[in-house]
Amino acid sequence: MAAAYFDGRATGVERQPPRLMLAEPILTMRGIARSYGDVRALAGVDATVYPGEVLGIVGESGSGKSTLLRMMNLEDTPDAGTYHLALPGHEDRNLFTLDRFERRMLRAHHIGIVYQNPHLGLLMNHTSSGNVAERLLIAGKRNFAELRERARESLDASEFPIERMDARPRELSGGMQQRVQLAKAIALEPAVLLLDEPTTGLDVSVQALVLDTLKRLQRDRRITMVLVSHDLGVIRTMADRVMVMRRGEVVEQGLADQIFQDPQHEYTQQLVHAKL
Amino acid sequence: MTLQKLTRPWTAFNYGFLDESAKRELRRRILKAIAVPGYQVPYASREVPIARGWGTGGLQVTLTLLKPTSVVKVIDQGADDSVNASSIRKFVGRVGGAVETEDTMEATIIQSRHRIPEEKLREDQILVLQVPNPEPLRPVQPDMSVAREMHGDADYGQLWLILYEQLVKAGRIMQGSSYPSMVNGRHVMTPSPIPRWDVPKLNQADHLTILSAGREKRIFAVPPYTSVEPLVFDDVPYRVEDHQDKTCYRSDVSGFFMNELPQDDGSSLYELSDSHFGVKNIQKSEGEAIEIGETWYKNGRVK
Amino acid sequence: MNVHISASRSPAPVLRVEGLSKQFEMHHLKRTLFAFENIEFELGEGEFILLRGENGAGKSTLLRTLYRSYLPRAGHAYYHTSEGVIDLASAADVDIAVLRRREIGFVTQFLNARPRVAAEEIVAEPLRLVGMPHVEALAEARRWLAAFGVKPQLWPAYPSTFSGGEQQKVNLARALILPQRLLLLDEPTASLDRSARRALVERLAELKASGVAMIGVFHHPEDVAHLIDREIQLETIRIADEPDDVAE
Numbered sequence: 001m002a003a004a005y006f007d008g009r010a011t012g013v014e015r016q017p018p019r020l021m022l023a024e025p026i027l028t029m030r031g032i033a034r035s036y037g038d039v040r041a042l043a044g045v046d047a048t049v050y051p052g053e054v055l056g057i058v059g060e061s062g063s064g065k066s067t068l069l070r071m072m073n074l075e076d077t078p079d080a081g082t083y084h085l086a087l088p089g090h091e092d093r094n095l096f097t098l099d100r101f102e103r104r105m106l107r108a109h110h111i112g113i114v115y116q117n118p119h120l121g122l123l124m125n126h127t128s129s130g131n132v133a134e135r136l137l138i139a140g141k142r143n144f145a146e147l148r149e150r151a152r153e154s155l156d157a158s159e160f161p162i163e164r165m166d167a168r169p170r171e172l173s174g175g176m177q178q179r180v181q182l183a184k185a186i187a188l189e190p191a192v193l194l195l196d197e198p199t200t201g202l203d204v205s206v207q208a209l210v211l212d213t214l215k216r217l218q219r220d221r222r223i224t225m226v227l228v229s230h231d232l233g234v235i236r237t238m239a240d241r242v243m244v245m246r247r248g249e250v251v252e253q254g255l256a257d258q259i260f261q262d263p264q265h266e267y268t269q270q271l272v273h274a275k276l
Numbered sequence: 277m278t279l280q281k282l283t284r285p286w287t288a289f290n291y292g293f294l295d296e297s298a299k300r301e302l303r304r305r306i307l308k309a310i311a312v313p314g315y316q317v318p319y320a321s322r323e324v325p326i327a328r329g330w331g332t333g334g335l336q337v338t339l340t341l342l343k344p345t346s347v348v349k350v351i352d353q354g355a356d357d358s359v360n361a362s363s364i365r366k367f368v369g370r371v372g373g374a375v376e377t378e379d380t381m382e383a384t385i386i387q388s389r390h391r392i393p394e395e396k397l398r399e400d401q402i403l404v405l406q407v408p409n410p411e412p413l414r415p416v417q418p419d420m421s422v423a424r425e426m427h428g429d430a431d432y433g434q435l436w437l438i439l440y441e442q443l444v445k446a447g448r449i450m451q452g453s454s455y456p457s458m459v460n461g462r463h464v465m466t467p468s469p470i471p472r473w474d475v476p477k478l479n480q481a482d483h484l485t486i487l488s489a490g491r492e493k494r495i496f497a498v499p500p501y502t503s504v505e506p507l508v509f510d511d512v513p514y515r516v517e518d519h520q521d522k523t524c525y526r527s528d529v530s531g532f533f534m535n536e537l538p539q540d541d542g543s544s545l546y547e548l549s550d551s552h553f554g555v556k557n558i559q560k561s562e563g564e565a566i567e568i569g570e571t572w573y574k575n576g577r578v579k
Numbered sequence: 580m581n582v583h584i585s586a587s588r589s590p591a592p593v594l595r596v597e598g599l600s601k602q603f604e605m606h607h608l609k610r611t612l613f614a615f616e617n618i619e620f621e622l623g624e625g626e627f628i629l630l631r632g633e634n635g636a637g638k639s640t641l642l643r644t645l646y647r648s649y650l651p652r653a654g655h656a657y658y659h660t661s662e663g664v665i666d667l668a669s670a671a672d673v674d675i676a677v678l679r680r681r682e683i684g685f686v687t688q689f690l691n692a693r694p695r696v697a698a699e700e701i702v703a704e705p706l707r708l709v710g711m712p713h714v715e716a717l718a719e720a721r722r723w724l725a726a727f728g729v730k731p732q733l734w735p736a737y738p739s740t741f742s743g744g745e746q747q748k749v750n751l752a753r754a755l756i757l758p759q760r761l762l763l764l765d766e767p768t769a770s771l772d773r774s775a776r777r778a779l780v781e782r783l784a785e786l787k788a789s790g791v792a793m794i795g796v797f798h799h800p801e802d803v804a805h806l807i808d809r810e811i812q813l814e815t816i817r818i819a820d821e822p823d824d825v826a827e
């Protein structure tokens with residue numbers, strides 16, 4: 001197990017397994033490997049996420065970070081590797097052994113995701129509140145007044161203008177669409193919220209507002225998040241811990257301030273210095 | 277040995293028009309549909325001498341079920357005397373030697389477009405509903421292979437979403453006919469374009485209902501004593517059409533599903549949609565010895 | 580049986596640093612920058628250690644290494660927690676995160692400003708995280724904002740709009756509101772006005788008396804002279820002719 005925490009750097013002291021962390025990890029992935037044809041997307045990646053923290057995954061395109069996130073959302077099955085979520089009242093199983101139906105139910109109840117492309121996360125021709133309500137409907141909620149109220153509450157928490165809650169996403173700006181995705185993702189208080197480049201492609205000012213909303217949600221609700229971004233600024237604003245990926249491997253991971261102030265790996269140093 | 281000895285004498289067509297292999301296929305599909313209530317079973321829809329979309333699905337099922345002792349009733353929107361209904365009824369009589377009837381109580385097979393008779397059906401009766409579009413998910417998922425996966429996963433969130441948005445926009449559910457209904461707690465089906473009034477008649481019924489879409493080549497079924505629950509929210513009860521207090525201007529009967537007849541002065545007259553049920557009521561009121569069966573609705577309410 | 584242990588008081592140990600070394604590998608320059616080597620010291624409850632040394636001797640670097648913003652190259656920093664001894668040099672990241680939340684504080688002049696959070700909420704947050712009711716936490720936060728000389732009309736405002744000096748006061752109030760077990764002080768008095776500086780020193784004295792162990796770098800050590808128990812002199816490591824200003 002200790003190997004999972006060793007980051008293979010020449011200059012640092014090898015780190016021990018956790019001892020003080022009272023809570024168990026909420027998400028544990030081990031040895032995730034995936035190739036598409038001849039392209040190796042993930043080469044045996046480990047990832048651990050603890051309750052209430054924000055894990056940032058940074059890397060350039062093709063580094064495998066988005067593929068890893070899709071695995072966390074059970075959209076794809078790796079060639080090798082295991083995936084566990086600590087869910088109270090649930091049998092502890094390698095989630096990659098679940099069938100399509102079980103995956104859908106697990107996703108509906110316990111995993112929220114915000115995609116860079118809102119078309120992947122939203123029904124563009126349905127109302128915004130309906131998009132949130134659909135998630136509750138999939139989870140079996142059947143009370144109209146409750147659906148309405150919870151959609152309103154969730155959109156409000158995502159700082160979406162409530163008076164527009166019945167507008168269709170295709171009539172909304174990119175920033176607002178991301179807020180609808182976010183409201184949908186948090187409607188059922190997910191065990192983990194997955195964010196795949198949630199602000200990429202937004203205007204810088206809009207991006208700052210959306211990140212601010214995410215920060216607020218994180219602070220007020222202690223939502224566990226995994227944030228994938230190629231943007232170091234976004235990672236720096238949001239993450240407690242950071243994983244740096246390149247060519248399907250984790251080259252370095254550590255506390256966010258350490259990654260930015262004292263990067264160990266040559267690649268991380270390049271990334272950080274290119275940014276500064 | 278002559279060739280004639282090896283073959284049967286020439287006839288214009290097989291009993292019941294469809295050849296035996298076609299009927300055998302249909303029987304197998306029907307059995308599967310009964311075994312998995314609400315599940316749409318694909319079948320090879322044969323050519324019959326009416327146009328696709330005019331009841332070919334229902335007709336093939338009726339022809340398959342047919343035997344010389346069958347008594348067949350065919351209705352179109354509740355009426356036995358529409359051109360389409362009487363043509364189908366006559367055709368079935370001619371190719372199967374079946375007795376034709378307009379009386380729901382006498383019939384063993386009732387083929388219907390868009391209505392379920394008001395008199396309660398029995399265990400020894402089969403209702404065959406003509407279905408134009410068998411796929412309740414079509415409005416939310418145009419790709420039928422994806423829709424099939426959604427049925428497989430019981431992924432009906434988007435159907436509920438349509439109802440949610442109707443309530444948001446109109447304050448009530450706008451779905452009139454073909455109200456999506458959960459069969460046996462597993463598959464959502466369209467009950468064919470019957471009015472909301474008729475959907476409760478399928479729930480825990482004594483009779484077998486077979487729904488068949490000839491153009492779309494799908495058969496599904498509601499076996500006797502099977503739950504059929506329209507999709508409704510806990511706090512927004514299912515509502516049938518407001519016909520409880522309408523009175524038929526011909527038979528003076530009230531509390532059943534009516535056809536509305538707009539008048540020149542802007543008002544409306546109502547007549548019973550189930551036309552033979554109206555006829556029987558008139559005959560009875562004129563003193564004839566007519567037996568009227570038990571009805572699903574009493575005083576405008578179910579049961 | 581040795582009943583006579585050392586006559587002088589012997590506070591419960593908080594931190595024991597052994598052979599701690601830090602150097603920076605700058606891959607793109609193909610260069611190694613040496614910060615400090617073989618640091619050894621012990622720190623007990625309620626003790627205050629002052630780090631001395633010229634600019635670039637690695638004073639800030641040592642604090643940041645103990646806080647694990649920097650990864651040490653070698654050595655140990657055994658930290659005594661209620662659950663046993665843990666080596667800060669090699670502890671898992673999540674353990675460090677827990678310790679930072681619970682008992683190790685880092686006080687610097689820089690605020691990590693967060694948008695759209697009121698000053699009083701920022702200061703109250705550490706109290707709320709340990710379970711104090713919102714109203715009480717806010718009252719306590721306001722008391723400390725007042726003590727550091729932040730004007731009441733600024734309490735509900737967002738510090739991201741404040742001047743540097745005011746931001747620093749908010750930052751200090753937040754960092755010091757919850758008694759920690761170990762406090763790392765990185766020139767907290769720099770650019771503070773006199774009254775704020777006095778409030779800070781008073782608070783440090785109070786914390787020291789309550790048993791908080793502290794390691795500090797001060798521009799004007801005379802401010803805290805009465806608190807200092809020991810001093811550690813860091814020597815600049817000179818390799819060839821390189822400048823070695825490694826602290827950011």
